[in-house]
Amino acid sequence: MNNALYVGLSRQETLQRALEIAANNIANADTAGFKLESLLVQTEPGSAPSTPDARPVAYVLDHGVTRDFTQGAMEGTGNPYDLSVEGLGFFQIQTANGMRYTRDGRFTVDNKNQLVTKAGDPVMDAGGRPIVLDPTKPEPAIAQDGTISQGGTPGAKLGVYRFPDLAQLQKVGGNLFEAPAAMTPTVAADGVVRQGTVEKSNVQPVLEITNLIEISRAYERVAQMMSQQNDLSSQAISRLGKAA
Amino acid sequence: MLALRTAATGMAAQQMNVEVISNNIANMNTIGYKKQRAEFEDLLYQNVERAGVSSSAGGTIVPTGVQIGSGVKAGSVYRITQQGALTQTGNKLDIAIDGKGFFPVLMPSGETAYTRAGNFSVSPTGTLVTADGYTVQPAITIPQGATDVSISADGQVQATIAGQTAPSVVGQMQLANFFNEGGLEAIGNNLMLESSASGPAQLGTATSTGFGSLRQGYTEASNVDAVGEVTALIVAQRAYEMNSKVVTAADQMLATASQLKS
Numbered sequence: 001m002n003n004a005l006y007v008g009l010s011r012q013e014t015l016q017r018a019l020e021i022a023a024n025n026i027a028n029a030d031t032a033g034f035k036l037e038s039l040l041v042q043t044e045p046g047s048a049p050s051t052p053d054a055r056p057v058a059y060v061l062d063h064g065v066t067r068d069f070t071q072g073a074m075e076g077t078g079n080p081y082d083l084s085v086e087g088l089g090f091f092q093i094q095t096a097n098g099m100r101y102t103r104d105g106r107f108t109v110d111n112k113n114q115l116v117t118k119a120g121d122p123v124m125d126a127g128g129r130p131i132v133l134d135p136t137k138p139e140p141a142i143a144q145d146g147t148i149s150q151g152g153t154p155g156a157k158l159g160v161y162r163f164p165d166l167a168q169l170q171k172v173g174g175n176l177f178e179a180p181a182a183m184t185p186t187v188a189a190d191g192v193v194r195q196g197t198v199e200k201s202n203v204q205p206v207l208e209i210t211n212l213i214e215i216s217r218a219y220e221r222v223a224q225m226m227s228q229q230n231d232l233s234s235q236a237i238s239r240l241g242k243a244a
Numbered sequence: 245m246l247a248l249r250t251a252a253t254g255m256a257a258q259q260m261n262v263e264v265i266s267n268n269i270a271n272m273n274t275i276g277y278k279k280q281r282a283e284f285e286d287l288l289y290q291n292v293e294r295a296g297v298s299s300s301a302g303g304t305i306v307p308t309g310v311q312i313g314s315g316v317k318a319g320s321v322y323r324i325t326q327q328g329a330l331t332q333t334g335n336k337l338d339i340a341i342d343g344k345g346f347f348p349v350l351m352p353s354g355e356t357a358y359t360r361a362g363n364f365s366v367s368p369t370g371t372l373v374t375a376d377g378y379t380v381q382p383a384i385t386i387p388q389g390a391t392d393v394s395i396s397a398d399g400q401v402q403a404t405i406a407g408q409t410a411p412s413v414v415g416q417m418q419l420a421n422f423f424n425e426g427g428l429e430a431i432g433n434n435l436m437l438e439s440s441a442s443g444p445a446q447l448g449t450a451t452s453t454g455f456g457s458l459r460q461g462y463t464e465a466s467n468v469d470a471v472g473e474v475t476a477l478i479v480a481q482r483a484y485e486m487n488s489k490v491v492t493a494a495d496q497m498l499a500t501a502s503q504l505k506s
Contacts (some may be wrong), residue, residue, distance in 0.1 A: 004273035012501070016245070017292075017294045017312065019497060023247035023490045024286070029256030030261070030483050031284040031316055039310070065311050066377045079324050108284055108322065110426045118283055135423050135446070136454040138344075171311055173288040174319070180458035205486055216500075223500045 003057045008226040010059040014041050017062055022211050023202045033072070033084075033104030033175050034201035040064040069166050072103075072202035074194065080113075080139045081107045082197040086192040089160035093117055093125040093176060096202075099124075099170070099177040101161060101185070102201055111132060113156045115148075124152070126159035126187045141193040159232055160191025246290075246314065247494040253315030254487035255333035257284055260318045261480040268468045268479075270408040275360035277436050277466035278323045279473075285319035297326035325425040328467040330410050330459055336393050337364045337372070343456020348381040348445070349374055349435065355382060360421055360443065372401075372415075376433055384415030397457040399450040419455050420445040 010014035012129040016037045027032040040231030044061035074084060085091065090101035100121075107123055110116045112208045126146065133140055137150035146158035162168065163185050169177040179185065246345045264282040271277040284292040306310035330340050339362035341347070346358035357378070363381060372384045386393055390403040392411070427441030438445055451457045484505060 016247075016497070019490075019494060020246045020250060020312050023250035023254075023494070024315060026486050026490050027250050027257070027315040028286050028313070029486065030258070031286055034286060049339075062310055077324070078326060084460070097488055104285075104354075107321070108426050111423050111427065111441060113423045113443075117378070118285075118322065134418065135421070138454075170291075171286065171289045171308070171313065173313075174285045196373075205482070209486060209489060212489060212493045213376070216496050219497045220500050223504050227504060 002025050003231040005226055007057060007059055008222045008229070010044075010061065010224045014039065014060055014062045014213055014221060015222070016193055019212070019215050019219075021065065022215060023207055026208050028207070028213070029201055029203040029205050031104075031175065032106055032198050033102055034203065034207050035072075036062070036201075036203050037065050037070040038065050038068070067169075069131070069170075069200060070162045072200040074197045075200050076197050080141070080195060081109070082198045083107060083142060083158070083198055084194045084197045085160055085193055089188050090177065090185070091163050092128065092159055093121045094124060094130065094163050095119075095176070095185070098173075098178075100172065100178055101163075102176050104175040124159055125156040126161070129156070130162055131156045131158070142193055144192050146191060146193045157194055159192065160188045161185035162188045162191075164173070193209045194223075245494050245498060246312065248491060250313070250315040251487045251490035251494065252412060253287065253317065254490070255484055257316045257318050257485065258480050260321075261506055262477065264321055265473055269470070269473050270472075272280060272468045272470060274361075274466050275363050276328065277401065277468065278328075278360075279468045281324060281409065281465070283319045283323050284316050285315045285324055287317050287332050289313050292357060303366055310422075314370070323426045323428070323430070324467065326467045328464040329418075330462045331465050332462055333363075334461055335362050335363075336460065337366065338362060338461055338463045339395055339417075339451070340459045340462040342459050343452065343454045344425075345421055345448075345455045346445075347374075348418060348420050348447070350379045350381050350383075351435075352378070355434040355437065356420075356445070357431065358428065359434050359436065360464055362458075372436075375479045378435075380417070382415065384417065386414060395460040396456060397451055397459070399458050416445050416449065417458065417475060419450050420447055421454055422446070440484040446500070 021037050021039050025036055033173050037090050039062050041060050041062050044059040085103055091105055093100045093102055106113050113133050113135050136152050140148045140150050142148050148155050152221055168183055172178045259487050261282045264280050268279045289311045292312055319410055325369050346360055347355045349359055351357050353379040363375050364372050366386055370385045373379045386403055391406050392404040394402050401415040402411040403414045416484050423443035427439055428436035429439045430436050
């Protein structure tokens with residue numbers, strides 16, 4: 001009898017989580033290299049019914065977050081240290097916790113003249129080594145294949161790393177992704193790097209706002225259904241009580 | 245409700261963005277000003293359900309896991325050190341740097357600051373000083389009675405003195421370079437200080453390897469692009485508004501939940 005309430009509750013829980021994810025998408029609508037997330041839900045068969053004529057109850061359960069890895073808009077900044085990957089691929093970053101991957105290529109140079117992220121973590125070249133620039137030479141020019149040249153002399157080559165399964169990547173904050181230990185990336189021979197551009201977040205604000213409306217309306221509908229169910233049971237109790 | 249806090253981080257970040265943009269717009273006509281950019285990063289993620297855990301006794305595996313982000317933070321405010329346009333002024337003591345480098349300036353505190361604002365003038369004693377009266381390093385004295393001053397691309401200062409036919413060399417300007425110009429600490433008045441992020445100053449003469457050249461009679465305009473800033477302002481304002489919609493939605497959902505019991 002209370003199953004309808006529990007089914008409603010399961011939906012409300014997933015809706016709340018969907019709202020949290022939509023809130024994070026909107027908060028990061030202006031974060032370079034951010035990838036849109038959405039909640040995956042599925043039906044979860046409940047426990048076997050106690051009576052033979054009862055039909056099984058299906059709850060709803062969130063079982064994952066999916067990320068949309070489509071390319072964000074490319075914004076031209078003209079800054080030589082703003083880089084972006086066109087198409088699939090990530091920059092590899094060496095952090096204190098190991099290798100991480102990012103599509104946010106707003107790099108800079110540190111006091112050791114290494115190419116680093118804004119957090120100060122070195123960016124890796126195609127061979128997995130840090131990239132050191134020559135301070136006595138003019139600003140680097142980066143070719144589409146990632147080759148960094150200064151004053152016409154080609155030097156290190158930026159690595160564009162690809163993964164066999166993007167779904168296994170985890171976000172760790174700071175615009176970084178972490179790959180599970182079992183999944184090693186390969187350096188893409190055909191990776192395309194664009195200098196002087198920043199990849200914007202691929203969150204589409206209009207869609208997210210629509211999504212937000214949908215979530216809050218769905219939540220209201222479920223609440224209404226639950227309160228109707230509540231009325232139903234209270235009426236049943238009072239009428240059956242009179243009959244007795 | 246996490247969504248409320250997430251939206252609040254979004255609003256706070258956009259507010260900071262507007263502050264940075266308004267400072268850029270305010271300094272549109274500041275000589276040698278370099279525009280700044282607020283950069284955002286996503287915050288930590290909460291792993292509600294880890295990828296790869298088994299979701300049933302039958303051995304099914306959760307393929308992706310539920311990760312819930314907690315919003316955005318302003319990672320850094322980055323200075324974009326692109327060259328500003330060179331504006332001709334005709335003033336003999338306006339010197340612009342075309343390329344990399346900063347003029348070292350001696351502060352009253354004894355510290356050395358660095359600037360790209362080359363709108364210099366002469367102190368009562370004839371020394372070359374900034375608009376605030378701080379001495380440009382190394383100190384160059386223009387002799388009294390000089391009828392003309394000329395500064396070459398590599399920084400040699402020559403003065404023509406009345407009664408003399410050949411101009412005489414009165415000093416040599418120096419420039420300072422940094423590994424990471426973006427890491428300099430701005431202290432206002434178009435001045436910047438060396439920091440551990442910028443690395444130590446490397447002194448050299450203009451036009452030598454790695455340094456720009458000097459242009460007498462020019463100043464470097466700020467590199468703020470007005471249209472770009474106004475567009476960024478619109479984007480920031482809308483983003484702020486959208487985050488506030490999330491607050492409203494989360495609030496409505498909470499209200500719905502609390503009205504459930506009738």
